[in-house]
Amino acid sequence: MKAFTxxxxxxxxxxxxxxxxxxxxxxxxxxxxxxSGFGPNLFDEWRYLDHGEPGMDNSQRAINPEFVxxxxxxxxxxxxxxxxxxxxxxxxxxxxxxxxxxxxxxxIAPSFADIFFNNCYKNALLPIVxxxxxxxxxxxxxxxQEGYRLNVDLETQTVTTPSGxxxxxxxxxxxxxxxxxxxxxxxxxLAHADEIRSFEEKxxxxxxxxxx
Numbered sequence: 001m002k003a004f005t006x007x008x009x010x011x012x013x014x015x016x017x018x019x020x021x022x023x024x025x026x027x028x029x030x031x032x033x034x035x036s037g038f039g040p041n042l043f044d045e046w047r048y049l050d051h052g053e054p055g056m057d058n059s060q061r062a063i064n065p066e067f068v069x070x071x072x073x074x075x076x077x078x079x080x081x082x083x084x085x086x087x088x089x090x091x092x093x094x095x096x097x098x099x100x101x102x103x104x105x106x107x108i109a110p111s112f113a114d115i116f117f118n119n120c121y122k123n124a125l126l127p128i129v130x131x132x133x134x135x136x137x138x139x140x141x142x143x144x145q146e147g148y149r150l151n152v153d154l155e156t157q158t159v160t161t162p163s164g165x166x167x168x169x170x171x172x173x174x175x176x177x178x179x180x181x182x183x184x185x186x187x188x189x190l191a192h193a194d195e196i197r198s199f200e201e202k203x204x205x206x207x208x209x210x211x212x
Contacts (some may be wrong), residue, residue, distance in 0.1 A: 002124040003182030007105050008151045009078030011169050013066060013142045019082060020089030021116060025083060025098040029054055035123075038094060039101030043069060049140040073146050081138055087116025096123040106152050108159065121175050122184055126152065128159060129168045 023212040029041050032052060046071055049062040063070045081098065085107040087095060096119045096184060099107065105123060110132040120127040130138075141150040151160040154176060160166045171179075178184070204211050 001122075001178075001182045003127045004105060004124060004126055004154055004179045006153045006155070009106065010074065010076055010080050011013055011079045011138070011142050011148050011150055012068060012074040012077035012104075012141050013081045015083065015139060016138040017083035018088055021092050021095040021113075022089055023085060023093040024087070025092065026052065027123060028092050029098075030092060035097050038098035039103065042098040043067070046180040065084070078104055079106045079108065079150050079152065080104045081135070081142060081207070082132055083106060083135070084109065084111050084132070087120075088113040091119075091163070093119050096125050100125055106150075108135065108138065108150075121178065124177060124179070124182070125155065128152070128202065130159065130167055130169060134167055143199045165189050188204045 001194070003088075023043060023045065025038055025041060025045050029038060032038075039056040041052055047064055048058070049064050052058070052061070068074060086107065095116055100123055105124070105126060106128060107120065108128045108130055111122075111129060112127050117127050136148070138161070145162070149162060153160070154159075154171075157169050157171060157176075158166045159169060160168045
């Protein structure tokens with residue numbers, strides 16, 4: 001898993017509440033479990049004017065010029081600014097896969113759906129909860145200033161605006177450790193590989209008949 005320490009990223013504002021996982025990545029794209037290749041279909045039904053299906057050449061599809069991800073000023077954005085209850089709906093892990101594959105590393109919102117929130121940490125995304133009033137301020141500043149960027153520092157747990165104003169955010173010590181070191185559940189397990197091997201060897205010696 002990719003480590004996360006600090007990011008100075010362009011912000012893309014998605015000014016919609018209750019964005020569900022079917023909007024993030026529609027159900028027809030759930031056939032693959034490779035974790036990659038979902039970025040072109042992130043928010044597929046909003047980004048394109050036609051109905052998307054797996055295997056389509058997205059470069060040939062008509063885009064929706066009114067959807068924010070298609071605005072040239074937000075090309076290359078790495079911070080997604082959202083509204084309340086982001087990631088609600090079904091528990092599909094494809095949703096954070098698509099957000100990550102598109103290029104976002106941080107999602108900021110006043111609240112998240114629980115399962116989506118937890119899935120973000122398993123996929124190197126940093127979901128940040130900030131008070132609604134602060135999120136309103138960030139939306140207003142982003143709208144007013146082209147090229148609006150935020151500096152996100154996981155070590156200090158702060159989000160800093162171009163004017164230097166900083167806001168703190170909460171994260172558990174365990175999740176922070178995992179993100180800073182790029183560790184998912186498998187990585188955490190492999191960190192104890194020597195102890196696991198030692199246990200297996202002792203177990204084999206003590207009960208050899210189990211390994212015949």
